[in-house]
Amino acid sequence: MANANSAHPGDAKIFVVEHLDPELEAWSSLEYSAIASECSATGAKFLLSSVPEQLELPENLQQAKGLNIEHRSIETVFADQKDRVCLLDPAASKELSPEDGDRFHVFLFGGILGDDPPRDRTSELRKKGYEGRRLGPVQMTTDTAVRVTRMIVQDRVPLEAIPYIDHPELKINKHESTEMPFRYVKGKDGQPIMPEGMVDLIKKDSERGFGDLL
Template sequence: METFFLVPVFERYSKWLLFEISNAYRLIGNRLILSDVEDERLAKELRSRGILVFREDFTKVLKELPKPIIVLDPKAKVNLDPGEASSGTIIIGGILGSHPPLGRTSVLISSRFRGFKEFVYFRKIGDRQFTIDGALAVAWLISQGKKLEEIEVVNGLKITQKLPFGLQREIELPYAYPKVNGKLFVSKELLNYLLTS
């Protein structure tokens, strides 16, 4: 059986969001589904990249997706494991991270499932704060049979741009980034955007 990945997107249009979701789609493909996309510009650009996008609330979209449902919530007490991630639907919040985290996944997603314990499980992917695409990559790797502790993760990322006259500009991203097939999983579109904006 296949695992599907549902991302309720609670954000307005931003290039950052577009690039992260596109990066995840390149890895996961048609098993990535977005809901709650109310921003028409964002929906249009995501659809033009081949991504399945719904305006409807994630609880309605879930009715058509396989069970069980696993909600990835940093406040959960148990880590996701390959056995439970090998089928069903994993929900990952499409929430651009604040540093430190504000716990919005619990408020916007987990709280909507109280009382549905027979087919909904709350899990986390360790104690690090991942980007949206990074969290999707980790969940996907676990669904493919990797244990969380086997996934190599880099904490924080520093990108440097050389400027004229021997100057340079540094941008620090405080999030965790997994490695997929030995390579750091981060959107090249996003890095280029940050260095040119």
Template sequence: MLVVVEHLEPCVSPWLLNGYGYVVEVFGEGVLFTNVRSRRARELLKGLGAEVEEASVVELVRRGAVSRPLVLDPRAPEELRPTDVRDSDAVIIGGIMGEHPPRGRTFREITLKLPRGTASRNLGRYQLTIAGAAYVLRKVAEGVELKQLDIRFGLKFSIKLGDYEAVVELPYAFPYEGGRPVLPRNYLEVVAMRSLLFEQGYRCLDEVEG
């Protein structure tokens, strides 16, 4: 199975890169990042060990370079099942940081642009992070039904960063395993740092030269 992440953010932030890195950690060499227009962004994502395309997945599907795609879209009417994954050659995840409430960007920017009849499925009633979607996809691909997974809405945590303590609340759903949220390495630190620096203007890694 090919996992396609359609990059839809204006830049690659540390938070976004953290999520992208987790997708590669879960699926290894079977990951393709698409719609990566910036040369520097392509270099960053290739550094994760994945394939990277400047073209959108929509273009690749139309050219036949990606076949039998399935979109993970929160607006899809049906939930993802193991048979859906088995019947698809590629599963598309929207490379979107997410907004609260969700604005349907995956639907507008991917699903609507693909050929009529392209399959789409949701991962439950709540919006997940990119990393969360990757974890759930892996479990479903292994034959686990969504209803068997422990997925909880919202995450609140406090973390010490030097002389500062950040309290962060995230309006997304997170998969849990063994009573703990499944998160990428250093996720809490990256998110907390983003919260502390937000008003100063958070840097885009693909705008940093060198």
């Protein structure tokens, strides 16, 4: 994960997740909270856009440092900066590179990225005409996608140089385990970096089956 001291104030970027669901699931709020915390620690800004006015945020998000809530859509907020917005798009033909940190100021993610199988939620943003970049061939959770993007454009770490763990197996109990169908950044402890509380949530919901989380 990126070092909190590695960001340069003059290079501060804006990471935007366009919330494309009328509701906010518990696992999604954990991801958003993790994104807010890491962006705040590295001098970046996190904006959660298109949040329905009537949506009541859970307590962990209400208290999340670095979270900026926007009820308007990305199109409205950055109407005059369209050429400075990069859409992280699995269908894009070009991979994100450190040089894109010079070209773009806003990095846009379509929630929810962590669908399995992917439902191409990003297509709703693709239609708006933003230039796209991809983060490799393996599906990532939303917080991982933001984490990887931040490491590339702020810390100048090439996509292929970031340590990953694909499809890690989580032990639910002595007899059961579940395989996560996503790519994660490998932490210093050798484990996949996940939002605080996510493993407990997965274990708690394991009886319903992993598909119910998505």
